[in-house]
Amino acid sequence: MSLACALVGFASTLSVVTPAQAATNTVVSLTFDDGNANQMTALPILNKYGMKGTFYIITGVIGTPNYLTRANLSTLAASGNEIGAHSVNHPDLTGVPIDEAKRQICNSRADLTDWGFRVTSFAYPYASASTAVENATRDCGFNSARGLGDIASAHGCSGCDRAETLPPADPYWLKAVDQIDTTWTLQQMKNVVTAAEGRGGGLVPFTFHNICDGCDSLAISPTVLDSFLSWLKARGALGTTVKTIDQAIGGTVKPVVRIPPPTNTGLTNTSLEQSTSGTGFPDCWMAGGWGSNNPVWSRTTDAHSGSFGQRLDISGYVNGDAKLMPQMDLGSCSPSVTPGRTYNLGTWYKATGITQYALYYRNATGAWAYWTSSPWFAAASTWTQATWTTPPVPAGASGMSFGLALITNGSLTTDDYTFAGSAGGSPAAKAPATRSRPSGTTPVRATVIARGAPTVPGAGAVRPGTLIAVPTPDDAH
Ligand SMILES: [Zn+2]
Secondary structure: OHOOOOOHHHHHHHHHHHHOOOOOOOOEEEEEEEEEEHHHHHHHHHHHOOOOOOEOOHHOOOOOEEOOOOOHHHHHHHHHOEEEOOOOOOOOOOOOHHHHHHHHHHHHHHHHOOOOOOOEEEEEEHHOHHHHHHHHHHHHOOOOEOOOOOOEEEOOOOOOOEEEOOOOOOOOOOEOOOOOOOOOHHHHHHHHHHHHHOOOEEEEEEOOOOOOOOOOOOOOOHHHHHHHHHHHHHHHOOOOEEEHHHHHHHOOOOOOOOOOOOOOOOOOOOOOOOOOOOOEEEEEEEEEOOOOOOOOOOOOOOOOOOOOOEEEEOOOOOOOEEEEEEEEOOOOOOOEEOOOOOOEEEEEEOOOEEEEEEEEEEOOOOOOOEEEEEHHHHHEEEEEEEEEEEEOOOOOOOEEEEEEOOOOOOEEEEEEEEEEEEOOOOOOOOOOOEEEOOOOOOOOOOOOOOOOOOOEOOOEOOOOOOOOOOOOOOOOO
16 A cells, blocks of 8 residues: 555656656657658648658659659648658669769759749668768758668667757768668667657657558558657657758758750660679669569670670569669660650570560659560570660650560570661561560560669669668768
């Protein structure tokens, strides 16, 4: 009895003392990367607690399957949420020429501004930046740019600071907590906040990707998010507040900078000889693919010319394809094209199964869309050139990417790509090894837009938001 009373008395004493503590000076930002469609699930939870988030948008995927639409962005903004930018096509900005990086950074802000949003905040894809990339972000008119993983948590950076300073030492490398995935617990998230509160406060940006139960490993359950925000709301009594990045950083809206696309009309690194990125892919080339199959990529000395070709092995084929393609970018690697014109594609290949060209085009705002596919090319045990003339390029297209796609189990090695505007005439398949589709079968066509999510040898699919080539804090400056 007396023990129970003592406990009650102790709790009462705490409840009196706590609100009297000094303000924590802690600002939490809730940031959402990539514009995944399920992020709309966060909106009613934010509204429930009167909180605003920062949504970093990949402009080139807005309106495509599984991503937010422009109407969604307007809904988010109408509730007071911030629309920030996260590039046009989500490349590693340190792995592309600086001119391409500037296009990716500036034009994502220009597009979002055109769509009616107030855009001051950027987040680096894969949290990857260099001094040149940071400077480009400043020159594009952003007031800040967010990294990842530089604030101590149970998930890394144990010796690091507990918060970003306000104002930040370098607004173009905002420190942030490691991205939240399904291995995080609610308590671990709370601990990050209380650690900052106990060390004098500052800015604590959290980063979320998917809001769902079990849809992805890079996700938080809506229930856990609700619990976290409920707990954060109560911390308001101690002086801990939730703000958007723009609210936390401040500053005026700078003039918009838009970088025009380059005019190169050819391919780069056509013989696949240069490979300096460390990904196992030739510079300016990427793995594309979609559907249910298991592609494995390797750089091979089995070359048509030079020293290297690129080999693809597919197992477990159910549907879809895999192919090597010029990087789906804003023009450094993908050639510019003219609407109405036809183009001749060529690829030297060896294959144990059927292949076909899959073609994609870039529109004026840098978004990539599936265009069309060629007839099939037969297996070839010796080096064979697959050539095909495209249909006229659709209106509105500004660039092209394509790949000779393996559409069955087996192996495909390619080398010596060619691409050139044709003299005209009707589109025609001129492949020596073309065969028509067997009657009564469904054509194998890429009906799903693979947004060019690259595949890294041995590492499986790399999704937007997955950390690769993450700079250490020292490397980032
Ligand atoms: Zn991302």
